Amino acid sequence: MKNIRIKDIAVKAKVSAGTVDRVLHDRGNVSEKVKERILKIIEEMNYEPNFMARALGTKKEYHFAALIGDPKYDAYWLDPKSGIQKAAKEARQYGVKVTLFMFNPYDPGSFIKKAEEASRSNPDGILLAPMFYREVLPFFEAWKAKEIPFVLFNTQIAEFDPLSYIGQDSYQSGQVAGKLIHYGQPNPPSVLIAHIDEEISNSAHLTKKEQGLRNYFLQNNLSHQYEIIKAELNLRNYALFVEQLDAIFESNPQLQFCFVTTSKAFEIARYFEQKFISHIRIIGYDLIPQNLHHLNKGSISFLINQNPLGQGYWGINQLVDHLVFKKEISAIKFLPLDIVTKENLNYYIDDSLLYNRF
Amino acid sequence: MKNIRIKDIAVKAKVSAGTVDRVLHDRGNVSEKVKERILKIIEEMNYEPNFMARALGTKKEYHFAALIGDPKYDAYWLDPKSGIQKAAKEARQYGVKVTLFMFNPYDPGSFIKKAEEASRSNPDGILLAPMFYREVLPFFEAWKAKEIPFVLFNTQIAEFDPLSYIGQDSYQSGQVAGKLIHYGQPNPPSVLIAHIDEEISNSAHLTKKEQGLRNYFLQNNLSHQYEIIKAELNLRNYALFVEQLDAIFESNPQLQFCFVTTSKAFEIARYFEQKFISHIRIIGYDLIPQNLHHLNKGSISFLINQNPLGQGYWGINQLVDHLVFKKEISAIKFLPLDIVTKENLNYYIDDSLLYNRF
DNA sequence: TTGTAGGCGTTATCAA
């Protein structure tokens, strides 16, 4: 009828609650015989711990480090930061403190510096966006050695089996883009894939998106009918950026779609505005303010949302569930690839992103 | 530094913890003077209750009634049911019991019967899908009189100010459909709006969706270019249903889109299959298995997901937050209008719908 | 009108 408590198990096993607790947490100092007896009873009665009581009773304080890009350099990071802060606030009651370490997402050196700081802070758990593959590996090794669990988000790196990965499926998002383009123009269209960034960091991501798009056409036996042009554009020199675009669109007047694999779709929209181009439809990523502006004007058709806020939020929560509540957590957690357009935007830009999903 | 506790407030106010507790819960038996002093201190120290401790300390058991459609009659209700059960399982630890009362969604009489049963069970809170407007009103009055809070989902009825409404914005979902159609065919297309059901129950919903679609075209100054045909179709007589469709499509060969305002899009897809019609694109609602089948085949282009699982889940959670944790809860909670297509479907059909949003 | 004591299920400390 009622919930099974530690005490119930203790009575049945003819031991004290303390002993059961030691078994539950594998703290040792329990004879093998008693341990097995207790474990069996736990199984039989299928005991489920009361997380409230556990949270209340535990005195341990947890310190987490969150290693993310600095919104100062790229507004994209505002959302992960908010999500982390929201989760941090909720977890404060359980004695969790989260410290943010924010690096320049265009500077591997900055990443290393902040990762070192984070390591030095001796956290009980780490949430990070491992943007720089080569640079992050030594840290993975160090954390593994020190048995500090880490959760990855934003960029997937499977090799060093993190506690968990939260994030987007880049490849699949490319497929979504493919569908949107195909749906928008069943007749053979012509597509520009634009990888736009300030640095060519983190290109694995972008390549996966491109592959997803290309394979959409292959899988649907449409590849021979479609024309796909690819451009890698850098924003550091804006004049050059415009020049490159000029060249592309002048020599490819047939282009009908532009798929921007980064959060810079608004740069294309802005360019089109200046050049009075209105027939090319744009599909991009991320609900950053500049993109939303153009989405609302209609100059961007769709944005694929990777729920960066949710990534930060659930990233911290994975650490909390694992360390504080000692729950089993899933090793990988893909967030939905939301297709966002002007008409359903409102439901994606506030808290609803945290509350509405399972 | 540490969290503010009731005791801290008590000390500062020179009263006992019991008095502070009485003020916090407005249980009376506190002199006006003391009450104000305590309230001020609570404000100043910005006290935040510890929900764990609160849940642990309270002995009260809560009984909730959930009044929903029976999946036996319409598979749509499988998801709300799962969501409710999931929330119920999580809330069990706080002494919450949820009883399901499932009515035949096509039979107002059945609704009344189940609503009466639910009322008789004397619940502390009620979650319901008030599908039958006229029939539900007396129950609203009764519950109001007995001060039983109720949360609405699926169908919005504002008049009797429920504790909260969880659900979809039908009108806005019509706008989303409008965008998808417009995007899929910038040239003036021809659209069939199909209201398909077994009974013409709950038509307010469907009308709102239709209005949303029509207004999309109006607002974008496209209405004169678009042709919209409307059909109300009944499934009870399948032969007649087919006949009606035959008539529509034979006399309107120009049709390019079909917007199904119910979860019956698959019926149109099936019909097209039989008639070898493949050029008309279908947009519908709800991720029920039959729809998913056709979504995966490509015969349905998009499904608008109203996250019925989430509706059930968050509905129960609103009651829990309000009654168990005495949190402030929002009076209305719109769930995102997810645009689901074959390529992003996977992220919408499992638990991710509950975990990924704020 | 106010204060006190005991309990919720778990953890942690200390003594046995």
Add this chain to the structure above:
DNA sequence: TTGATAACGCCTACAA
């Protein structure tokens, strides 16, 4: 290797 006991923060009788 074990058991008893005092927290954790809040709620609720009951006593004052």
